[in-house]
Amino acid sequence: MLRLLRKKKERSPVLDDMVSKQRRYESLVRALSTEIYRYAYWLSGDPTVADDLVQETFLRAWKALDSLKDDKAAKAWLITILRRENARRFERKQFDLTDIDDHPVADAQGTSLEQQVDNDLLRKQISELPEEYREPLVLQVQHGFNGEEIASIMGLNRNTVMTRLFRARNQLREKLEQSPARELNNG
Known part of the structure; x- marks a missing residue:
């Protein structure tokens, strides 16, 4: 027992x-x-x-x-x-693609209209980057991964990732400097 x-x-x-x-x-x-x-x-x-x-x-x-x-x-x-x-x-299966701009994702509440316009412009400019530059940039900026982690996720060499991030930021900077919305905000 x-x-x-x-x-x-x-x-x-x-x-x-x-x-x-x-x-x-x-x-x-x-x-x-x-x-x-x-x-x-x-x-x-x-x-x-x-x-x-x-x-x-x-x-x-x-x-x-x-x-x-x-x-x-x-x-x-x-x-x-x-x-x-x-x-x-x-x-x-091949799905129909949809434009991400047709489905806005809610950002933090309380942002000003000017900040929302800037965020939308930034999102649009990032979405226009070539895929090879856009994905590592989103992984770094939105998800906070470092170069080594992005390399592991994407199955790439760390130096390749760092080069793509550098080029992505430069292309994004150029796009934002040429943006008509930026001229409106500064003018």
Whole structure:
């Protein structure tokens, strides 16, 4: 009888591992789902597709959670999964593309009209950059990744990423200096 009571009170290591994995996963989702959605929306330009991409990303993350050794690398890990999932979308089926300008994403509340105009102009100018320059710039500016992390996410050499970031900023600066909206704001 005493042996039965002892066994009942002992916790199963398998159950403990499952609970631990579930908690780790839930904290990962809570901490990063907004940023992952924002990037998915940027990639797809469609809120429904972005939702699907995020769901698939987190499903794959759940299945491979044991492979994430450093929780500090979780954001880059999820962005990499998301990029691969987005690529799979094009392998399976070609979707109609939509212009991201048709679906504005709400910014922080309380911004002035002038700031909103500047933000819209900046978004438009970034969207006109060639893809090879635009993606690393968005990963750096919007998601805060450094050159090494961007290189890992995009599967490129760090020097290539740094060159693309340099060129992206220069092209963006030139576009903004030539922008008619800038002349209106300064005049």
